[in-house]
Amino acid sequence: MTANDRNMKDLTNIMFTYTSDMSDLEEENRLLKETISQLKNDVDRLKTPPLMMCEVKDVYNNNAVIRLPNGNQFFVFISQSCTRINPGDTVLVDQKNLNVVRKFKTAKSFNVEKFLIIERPTLSWNEIGGLDMQKNEIKEVVELPLKRPDLFKKVGINPPTGILLYGPPGTGKTLLAKAVANSTDSTFIEIVGSELVQKFIGEGAKLVKEIFHLAREKAPSIVFIDEIDALAARRIDVGTSGEREVQRTFMQLLAEIDGFNGLDNVKIIGCTNRKDLLDPAVVRPGRLDRLINVPLPDNQGIIEIFKIHTRNMRLAGDIDYEKLYKLMQDLSGADIKAVCTEAGYFAIRNQRYETNKKDFLKAIEKVKGQKKTQEGKEYLKMFG
Numbered sequence: 001m002t003a004n005d006r007n008m009k010d011l012t013n014i015m016f017t018y019t020s021d022m023s024d025l026e027e028e029n030r031l032l033k034e035t036i037s038q039l040k041n042d043v044d045r046l047k048t049p050p051l052m053m054c055e056v057k058d059v060y061n062n063n064a065v066i067r068l069p070n071g072n073q074f075f076v077f078i079s080q081s082c083t084r085i086n087p088g089d090t091v092l093v094d095q096k097n098l099n100v101v102r103k104f105k106t107a108k109s110f111n112v113e114k115f116l117i118i119e120r121p122t123l124s125w126n127e128i129g130g131l132d133m134q135k136n137e138i139k140e141v142v143e144l145p146l147k148r149p150d151l152f153k154k155v156g157i158n159p160p161t162g163i164l165l166y167g168p169p170g171t172g173k174t175l176l177a178k179a180v181a182n183s184t185d186s187t188f189i190e191i192v193g194s195e196l197v198q199k200f201i202g203e204g205a206k207l208v209k210e211i212f213h214l215a216r217e218k219a220p221s222i223v224f225i226d227e228i229d230a231l232a233a234r235r236i237d238v239g240t241s242g243e244r245e246v247q248r249t250f251m252q253l254l255a256e257i258d259g260f261n262g263l264d265n266v267k268i269i270g271c272t273n274r275k276d277l278l279d280p281a282v283v284r285p286g287r288l289d290r291l292i293n294v295p296l297p298d299n300q301g302i303i304e305i306f307k308i309h310t311r312n313m314r315l316a317g318d319i320d321y322e323k324l325y326k327l328m329q330d331l332s333g334a335d336i337k338a339v340c341t342e343a344g345y346f347a348i349r350n351q352r353y354e355t356n357k358k359d360f361l362k363a364i365e366k367v368k369g370q371k372k373t374q375e376g377k378e379y380l381k382m383f384g
């Protein structure tokens with residue numbers, strides 16, 4: 001091999017090393033570029049403003065009416081990558097232009113049963129003292145249509161969809177609703193207006209929707225809305241977002257009630273101590289349009305309620321019932337029950353199984369005293 005040849009070979013070797021070094025460097029360069037671009041993407045992603053969640057009210061081709069969490073509604077564009085958006089969907093929208101960017105997949109229905117009291121009550125009509133007129137009316141407007149819808153069809157009339165029970169606390173409104181659920185073998189679904197408003201902020205309207213869906217599924221059913229005034233109070237000013245939220249829940253409730261007719265096997269019973277506060281919309285014809293007053297018991301009522309709650313007690317022979325009934329005149333059913341319980345306690349404290357006249361007199365005094373303190377507290381709360 002000549003010196004020239006050797007030089008040539010060395011040079012070729014060197015060139016080869018450089019070339020392979022270069023391809024290594026190129027590869028490294030490529031990897032670094034990729035990392036940079038990934039990091040840039042990350043930075044971009046971290047810099048993007050958050051998307052806002054809202055509800056779709058209506059869809060028109062590529063546009064939608066969305067409702068923001070604060071209640072305002074906007075007509076916006078739907079991004080082309082978003083397909084199949086329907087009213088009622090939850091979507092993510094750009095904060096600046098509010099255009100719909102993506103559909104948000106929520107669990108289709110959250111477990112509404114967890115939040116409700118659902119039961120099959122076993123209470124019978126004869127566990128309710130007095131209130132004969134009220135019982136009859138409820139039998140006519142709730143029980144009969146559920147049991148004999150054919151009658152109404154033949155006569156050609158539509159019974160009420162719902163009723164409103166109103167009256168002072170502790171007079172048996174809840175009892176009446178439970179008794180009719182029992183006598184019609186219905187599922188009893190209880191919601192409390194104030195809870196719906198306070199516990200489920202932002203979810204009230206959705207919850208109402210789910211509740212009625214459930215009521216249909218479990219029909220025949222009675223939807224019992226206690227303290228309906230918390231939801232359906234007349235609002236003078238719906239300025240704050242909290243009030244708007246309540247208003248929305250209320251609107252949803254009205255929409256659900258409107259979705260039934262009197263012959264459906266779901267009946268709605270609203271309950272309130274403050275009928276004066278109610279928005280007239282809720283008692284409009286076709287809604288809770290049968291108003292049933294549940295007052296404090298009359299004489300006959302007092303006697304019957306007292307008998308119901310002393311049914312399982314051993315009573316001494318010395319009791320002057322007429323006197324007791326007179327003393328209990330301005331008490332509610334719940335108060336009368338409390339009197340019986342308290343009287344029994346006096347007997348227990350005296351190591352007796354039998355409850356006597358004195359026990360009852362002391363019990364009435366105690367319950368009346370507690371009532372006065374309670375009323376005093378409420379007065380102070382309102383005006384103090």
Ligand SMILES: Nc1ncnc2c1ncn2[C@@H]1O[C@H](COP(=O)(O)OP(=O)(O)OP(=O)(O)O)[C@@H](O)[C@H]1O
Nearest residue numbers: 127128129169170171172173174175305333334337
């Ligand atoms: N007419 C009645 N007959 C028998 N018991 C009664 C009667 N009214 C009330 N009571 C007793 O008082 C308790 C409370 O009654 P209920 O829950 O029906 O009152 P309400 O009218 O729904 O009161 P609120 O308006 O405070 O919800 C009952 O569990 C029952 O023991």
Ligand SMILES: [Mg+2]
Nearest residue numbers: 173174226271
């Ligand atoms: Mg009640």
